[in-house]
Amino acid sequence: MTFLYIIVAILVLEFLIFIHELGHYTAGKLLGFRILGFSLGFGPALFKFKKGETEYALRAIPFGGACQFDGEDEDAQDDPRRFNSNPVWKRFIVILAGPFMNILTAFIIAFVLHAATPMPVPAVDPQTGGNIAYVSEVTRNSAAERAGIKAGDVLVAINGEKPIPAEGESTLDAFVKRIGAAGDEFTVTVRRDGEEQTLDVTGAFNVGYQKTVLGVQMGTVIERYEHLSLGEAFTGAGKYLVNIVKATAEGIGSMFKNGIKRGDVSGVVGTVGIMVDVAQEDTINIAYVAVILSLSLGIFNLIPFPALDGGRLLFLIIEAIIGRPLNRKVEAVVNGIGLLLLFGLMIVVTASDIMGLLGK
Numbered sequence: 001m002t003f004l005y006i007i008v009a010i011l012v013l014e015f016l017i018f019i020h021e022l023g024h025y026t027a028g029k030l031l032g033f034r035i036l037g038f039s040l041g042f043g044p045a046l047f048k049f050k051k052g053e054t055e056y057a058l059r060a061i062p063f064g065g066a067c068q069f070d071g072e073d074e075d076a077q078d079d080p081r082r083f084n085s086n087p088v089w090k091r092f093i094v095i096l097a098g099p100f101m102n103i104l105t106a107f108i109i110a111f112v113l114h115a116a117t118p119m120p121v122p123a124v125d126p127q128t129g130g131n132i133a134y135v136s137e138v139t140r141n142s143a144a145e146r147a148g149i150k151a152g153d154v155l156v157a158i159n160g161e162k163p164i165p166a167e168g169e170s171t172l173d174a175f176v177k178r179i180g181a182a183g184d185e186f187t188v189t190v191r192r193d194g195e196e197q198t199l200d201v202t203g204a205f206n207v208g209y210q211k212t213v214l215g216v217q218m219g220t221v222i223e224r225y226e227h228l229s230l231g232e233a234f235t236g237a238g239k240y241l242v243n244i245v246k247a248t249a250e251g252i253g254s255m256f257k258n259g260i261k262r263g264d265v266s267g268v269v270g271t272v273g274i275m276v277d278v279a280q281e282d283t284i285n286i287a288y289v290a291v292i293l294s295l296s297l298g299i300f301n302l303i304p305f306p307a308l309d310g311g312r313l314l315f316l317i318i319e320a321i322i323g324r325p326l327n328r329k330v331e332a333v334v335n336g337i338g339l340l341l342l343f344g345l346m347i348v349v350t351a352s353d354i355m356g357l358l359g360k
Contacts, residue, residue, distance in 0.1 A: 010062055012286060014040060016102060016294045017065045020301070023101030024067040027094045034081040037068035069094070073332045075325070084328075088320045095312050102298030103241075110240050110291045115233035117284070118225035128164045130171040132221040135190070142215020143204035144188075149216060153190035158182055160189065160198075172218050182212045244295055306338025 018040055028035050034053060039045070041059035048057035071082030079085055083094075122131040133155045138144050155175055156162060159182065163174035184205040189198045206213040228236060304314040312335075319325045 008286065012290050013293065014062050014065075016105065016290065016297055017063070019101050019105050019294070020098045020297060021065040021067045023097035023099075024094055027097035028067070028069060031086070031090045031094060032081055033083060033086065033090075033094060034070040034079075035067060036070050037066065039068075040065045042066070067098075073328055075328055084325065088316050092313060092316050095309050095316070099298040099301040099309055102294045102301070106291045106295035106298065107237055107241060109287055109294065110237035111233055113284075113287055113291070114228055114236040114240070115230060119228050119236065120220075120222040121224050121226055123221040123223040125171070128162060128171070130165040130174065133171045133175050133218050134221050135216045136219040137217035139215035139217075143201050143213070144215040146203070147188065147199045147201040149188060149190060149199060149201075149214075150192065153192050154221065155188070155218070156191050156196055157189040159186050170220075172220060175218065179214050180211050184212070186212075188214075240291070241295055244292055245299070248296065248299075305342075306334045307336075307342055308338070311335065311338060 021038065021040070025035060025038055036053065037055045037057065039048075039057040039059055041062045042064040043059050043061040045057040045059050048055055050056070069083040071077065071079070071084050074082070074084060077085055083091065124130070125132050135144075135149055135151055135153045135155065138149055138151055158175070158178045161178075163171070163178045165171050165174040182201075182204070185200070185202050186204070187198050188201055189196055191197075201214065204212045204214055301309040302313070304310040315326055315331055
């Protein structure tokens with residue numbers, strides 16, 4: 001069964017890459033660009049065929065893809081179907097179409113999930129009007145475990161005060177903020193088996209992170225599950241994507257502040273491993289991971305870094321501002337360096353993934 005999940009995870013990843021390249025391909029076709037090649041994967045071709053002016057190929061290594069336009073790295077010529085012979089706005093649309101398709105795909109999958117499956121309705125605390133937080137998991141040898149906090153405990157108060165969420169803030173956020181500022185010693189009041197208990201927490205300040213780390217995973221108490229209307233599903237899918245973006249931004253910010261540690265970043269191997277793990281808990285989790293991956297792929301490609309779509313969009317913006325293209329040779333060298341750096345990062349992250357798997 002694990003092998004089957006690995007195959008499914010790889011297919012999902014390649015599908016999202018296919019969607020990305022299909023965005024470039026479709027926009028190019030609609031705008032009259034000549035497309036020389038469209039391929040999935042990289043490395044030697046397992047099979048290929050040519051239809052019209054485009055060669056289609058499936059390659060041996062199932063991670064990656066490419067849509068090759070005629071004249072991408074060459075100066076504009078008289079042929080209006082060559083890439084750089086087209087106006088900036090057309091090229092901008094073609095490049096933007098890849099990330100856009102990934103973001104759109106993430107939204108569509110999220111919308112289908114919200115419309116087709118019963119969504120949880122959180123229980124509401126009558127005193128604060130916020131949701132009710134509980135401990136879903138306790139980290140071994142953590143300050144929480146030493147204090148006697150157990151999975152299933154409902155969080156009531158920190159140092160005798162119940163965190164009240166600010167506008168636009170969740171109860172979980174309020175608890176995380178209060179715990180993060182609590183210091184090395186504080187009390188946590190929990191509700192267990194209908195009774196409240198106040199537990200003393202000690203040794204919670206983490207020197208490496210320079211903040212209090214209790215050592216728990218938290219969740220929201222669910223009152224019931226119900227089906228959403230199409231309008232509610234549409235809104236819910238949008239909020240879900242926004243929350244993913246916020247969480248990703250916070251994670252990146254934390255890495256810049258506290259440094260990158262093993263497990264903070266996952267490559268292809270780590271991503272497949274995560275998908276297999278969550279699929280074994282519940283197969284539908286693959287769809288939720290696909291939402292995160294598709295959204296991340298779209299946003300990542302919009303980063304203005306050489307070799308990424310965002311870097312190419314930046315070059316086009318500069319071209320539009322100064323009224324002429326940048327030196328194509330310089331642009332090609334910059335993109336080549338960016339590509340080498342990305343491959344280097346991929347190798348480092350993949351090696352870290354493999355070491356992490358071997359260490360399990």
